[in-house]
Amino acid sequence: xxxxxxxxxxxxxxxxxxxxxxxxxxxxxxxxxxxxxxxxxxxxxxxxxxxxxxxxxxxxxxxxxxxxxxxxxxxxxxxxxxxxxxxxxxxxxxxxxxxxxxxxxxxxxxxxx
Numbered sequence: 308x309x310x311x312x313x314x315x316x317x318x319x320x321x322x323x324x325x326x327x328x329x330x331x332x333x334x335x336x337x338x339x340x341x342x343x344x345x346x347x348x349x350x351x352x353x354x355x356x357x358x359x360x361x362x363x364x365x366x367x368x369x370x371x372x373x374x375x376x377x378x379x380x381x382x383x384x385x386x387x388x389x390x391x392x393x394x395x396x397x398x399x400x401x402x403x404x405x406x407x408x409x410x411x412x413x414x415x416x417x418x419x420x
Contacts, residue, residue, distance in 0.1 A: 309341075309355060309401045316408050317420035319343060321353060327389050337386055341394075343416055350390040351414055354383075356397050 313320060325342035329335050341353030370378070383393055394414045400407050 309353075309396075309407065312401065312404055312407050313411065313416075316411075317418045318411055319345070319417050319419045327352065327386055329385060330388055331385050337382060339386070345415060345417065349392070349415065351392045351394060351416065352386060352390045353394045353396065353414075355401070356395055 310320070310323075321341035321343045323341065324338050326336040327339055327342075329337050339352040340355045343351040343353070345351065383395075386393055392414055394410065396407065396410055400410060
């Protein structure tokens with residue numbers, strides 16, 4: 308649905324599920340949800356946050372919610388060394404089309420159509 312909103316509003320479309328080099332653990336890159344390389348070379352990563360990763364045992368691998376959140380913060384901190392901007396958004400943002408559009412504009416995602 309997020310991608311449909313991007314198309315509908317004429318935003319530059321992101322690449323999906325792009326691997327980002329992990330400087331803390333070479334050979335184990337991070338996979339981002341959305342990836343834009345803007346015309347000026349700026350790299351913007353979009354991360355669509357859901358709640359499942361905090362509670363689903365298949366995704367938590369025995370970690371409690373606090374540890375999952377800590378690991379997520381460390382991942383984002385490291386990712387900011389590899390890209391220019393990390394834009395986090397939720398399904399609530401996607402459900403509010405105007406809010407998602409405003410967020411994309413704030414992070415500099417250009418309109419191309």
